[in-house]
Amino acid sequence: xxxxxxxxxxxxxxxxxxxxxxxxxxxxAHLDRIQRLDIDLNAYLFIDGEGALKRAEIxxxxxxxxxxxxxxxxxxxxxxxxxVKDILCVKGMPCTCGSKILEGFVPPYDATTVEKLLNAGxxxxxxxxxxxxAMGSSTENSAYGVTRNPWNRERVPGGSSGGSAAAVAARLxxxxxxxxxxxxxxxxxxxxxxxxxxxxxGRVSRYGLVAYGSSLDVVGAFGRxxxxxxxxxxxxxxxxxxxxxxxxxxxxxxxxxxxTDLDSLRIGVPKEYFIPGMQPEVEQAIRQAxxxxxxxxxxxxxxxLPHTEYALPVYYLIAPAExxxxxxxxxxxxxxxxISAETMWDIFYRTRGKKFGAEVKRRIMLGTYALSAxxxxxxxxxxxxxxxxxxxxxxxxxxRVDVIAAPVxxxxxxxxGEHTDDPLAMYLEDVFTxxxxxxGVPALAFPVGFDREGLPIGLQLMGNYxxxxxxxxIAHAYQLTTDWHLRSPMST
Ligand code: GLN
Numbered sequence: 001x002x003x004x005x006x007x008x009x010x011x012x013x014x015x016x017x018x019x020x021x022x023x024x025x026x027x028x029a030h031l032d033r034i035q036r037l038d039i040d041l042n043a044y045l046f047i048d049g050e051g052a053l054k055r056a057e058i059x060x061x062x063x064x065x066x067x068x069x070x071x072x073x074x075x076x077x078x079x080x081x082x083x084v085k086d087i088l089c090v091k092g093m094p095c096t097c098g099s100k101i102l103e104g105f106v107p108p109y110d111a112t113t114v115e116k117l118l119n120a121g122x123x124x125x126x127x128x129x130x131x132x133x134a135m136g137s138s139t140e141n142s143a144y145g146v147t148r149n150p151w152n153r154e155r156v157p158g159g160s161s162g163g164s165a166a167a168v169a170a171r172l173x174x175x176x177x178x179x180x181x182x183x184x185x186x187x188x189x190x191x192x193x194x195x196x197x198x199x200x201x202g203r204v205s206r207y208g209l210v211a212y213g214s215s216l217d218v219v220g221a222f223g224r225x226x227x228x229x230x231x232x233x234x235x236x237x238x239x240x241x242x243x244x245x246x247x248x249x250x251x252x253x254x255x256x257x258x259x260t261d262l263d264s265l266r267i268g269v270p271k272e273y274f275i276p277g278m279q280p281e282v283e284q285a286i287r288q289a290x291x292x293x294x295x296x297x298x299x300x301x302x303x304x305l306p307h308t309e310y311a312l313p314v315y316y317l318i319a320p321a322e323x324x325x326x327x328x329x330x331x332x333x334x335x336x337x338x339i340s341a342e343t344m345w346d347i348f349y350r351t352r353g354k355k356f357g358a359e360v361k362r363r364i365m366l367g368t369y370a371l372s373a374x375x376x377x378x379x380x381x382x383x384x385x386x387x388x389x390x391x392x393x394x395x396x397x398x399x400r401v402d403v404i405a406a407p408v409x410x411x412x413x414x415x416x417g418e419h420t421d422d423p424l425a426m427y428l429e430d431v432f433t434x435x436x437x438x439x440g441v442p443a444l445a446f447p448v449g450f451d452r453e454g455l456p457i458g459l460q461l462m463g464n465y466x467x468x469x470x471x472x473x474i475a476h477a478y479q480l481t482t483d484w485h486l487r488s489p490m491s492t
Contacts, residue, residue: 004029005171006488009080009228012174016063016079023059023079023123027052030081030125034172037490041148043157043167045086046094047126052081055123077235078121083173085164086127087134088219089208090114097210098130098142098160101355102336111208112243113177113219113236120235125173128163132357133327134184134212136160137429140420141359149192150489151455155413158188161222165192168222169489175232176222181213182315183408183433185220186445190408190458193447195229195475195485196222198433200466201440202247204233205240211326213319216437225485226446226475230254233468247466254469260477262296267474268303268401273432278410285449285457286407289478293405296477303401305393308435310386315434316427317370317383324367327360362423391439398464403474405461407432408445412455436462444471447484456484 004026007015015021031049038044059079066074084090087097089107091114096102110118118124131141139147139162147162149155150170157166161178165188168176178185180198189196197220204219211217221232231254239248269290274283294300332338332351339350356364370379397404409429419426436443441462448459461471479485 005033007174008224009174009231012080013077017074019063019067023056023063024053026079027056027081027123027125030172034125037170038172040153041150041166041170041172042145043128043147043163043170043172044083044126045096045098045129045144045163048093048124052123052125059121059123075119075121077117077231079123080121080174081123081125082117083125083128083164083167083176084114085130085161085176085178087130087179087210088114088177089210090124090127093124093127095127095210096144097134098132098144099355099357099360100143100337101330101351105336107208109208111219112205112240114208116236117232128161128167128176130163131160132360133210133323134160134179134181135323135359135363137183137187137426138414138419139163140416141357143357146416149413151193152413152453154415155455156191156416158191158413160184162188164222165189165194165196168192168194168224171488171490175228177232177236178220178222179209180218180220180437181216182319182437183430185222186408186433186443186458186460187429189222189445190447190456191413193456193484193487193489194222194224195226195444195446196220197229197233197468197471198436198443199233199237199468200442202245203442203466203468204236205243205246207240207242213322214326215322216319225479226444226472227256229444230256230472249466252469254472256472256476258480260296260480262293262298262474262477265298265403265474266401267293267298267300268397268404269300270303270305270308270397270404270406272305272308273406275410275431278407279412279451281451282407282409282411282457286459289448289459290405292482293474293478296481301401303397303404305397305435307386307389307393311390311434311438312427312431314383314386314390315430315438316366317379318387320363320367321370321380322367324364324371327364330356359423387438390435394435394439394441394462403461403463403470405459408458408460409433412451412453412457432460441465442468442471444468444475446475446479449484
């Protein structure tokens with residue numbers, strides 16, 4: 001094998017067990033590539049080369065012993081190098097959340113998702129760039145510089161998990177963790193031509209995920225294809241007593257075979273997801289992909305999710321409201337940075353005033369306003385009611401269809417700066433991803449084409465609660481019969 005960074009997860013696992021290459025070689029190949037390409041891409045905020053190589057040696061020893069004895073199976077992901085969004089705690093690695101306020105903060109514990117993956121044997125190469133506190137759709141809100149899209153360096157990678165998506169697309173990690181509060185896994189996956197899952201709310205523990213909008217936040221995964229995403233998902237899913245919102249349901253092993261027959265599965269296409277102003281090539285690619293699913297045996301029908309248009313205002317009230325409460329803890333006393341002053345209040349004012357970025361401040365103000373006495377019922381209370389209507393749209397739809405197919409975003413990756421002066425234009429990038437978060441349903445994004453400029457286009461499949469496996473099966477059938485997911489953005 002000449003380029004170890006081109007392997008799928010399954011191939012890498014197999015190759016390591018066979019002894020076709022060592023874990024050290026696999027990790028070195030990724031570190032070399034990071035060194036060559038990441039100066040430009042800026043997908044990583046922190047790289048733990050030394051730690052990764054140490055772990056690789058241990059993994060190699062474990063693998064060699066297993067090869068000799070063939071006794072108990074090694075951990076399922078032993079020796080697999082991955083990246084983690086810098087909003088999840090990894091013990092001993094800095095966690096900035098893309099913010100100056102957390103500069104220097106090193107968590108003393110692992111997020112549950114991280115702990116589960118480490119127990120499964122992964123090697124964490126480093127932490128990836130994000131919009132500050134995951135607030136954004138382009139990674140331009142990071143306090144540590146933008147991440148570039150590997151398909152076109154003048155374009156954003158999407159956000160907020162832009163670093164993770166770019167790292168997987170550019171082969172700087174075999175897979176990565178991200179988080180999705182309003183689209184932050186699916187939209188960057190779509191912009192970078194990789195696959196990504198936003199699991200059902202409550203399916204994956206949020207313990208150790210730095211909170212943004214707690215009723216919406218969920219940890220998800222990126223991979224080259226949906227099979228790789230499913231492998232990671234299977235490891236991170238499940239109840240956790242440290243997150244009371246997780247649901248104690250079994251996580252069925254996800255077995256994606258070679259079957260491409262969609263066998264009369266009912267796919268709904270919501271008419272509200274095709275809007276004037278969306279890029280025509282996106283609509284074409286989505287319609288083409290849906291046709292393909294029909295050719296594989298699915299039965300496609302148009303459906304309606306009538307409250308879709310309210311998702312944007314509802315989300316941009318609820319998410320900032322929750323954020324304003326969650327971000328109150330960054331006071332210059334307990335974590336990260338402090339600007340000293342005479343009084344406690346001045347420490348708060350100065351630290352928060354200087355160390356939070358503009359978008360974070362905007363959200364804190366919006367959220368505080370929406371929650372304030374006198375406005376609570378009109379804004380936050382009303383938004384919660386409409387959220388219920390959006391949820392009911394999905395419940396009604398899933399009585400008729402098994403899954404819903406729709407675009408991930410109205411456009412492909414946009415140029416840097418295009419929306420930075422106009423927050424509303426940036427928020428509009430999220431119109432198609434917000435509803436799944438508000439309803440809490442799972443959604444999977446994967447590439448289904450490219451626009452004229454060679455930028456990837458993503459489809460999302462939304463499913464009923466806890467039906468991730470069905471989404472993986474459909475997308476896998478699609479990927480077995482198409483090759484969009486095999487394209488790579490860089491030849492070097
Ligand atoms: N773009 C949305 C926001 O800015 C979603 C971000 C996310 O999912 N973390 O809030």
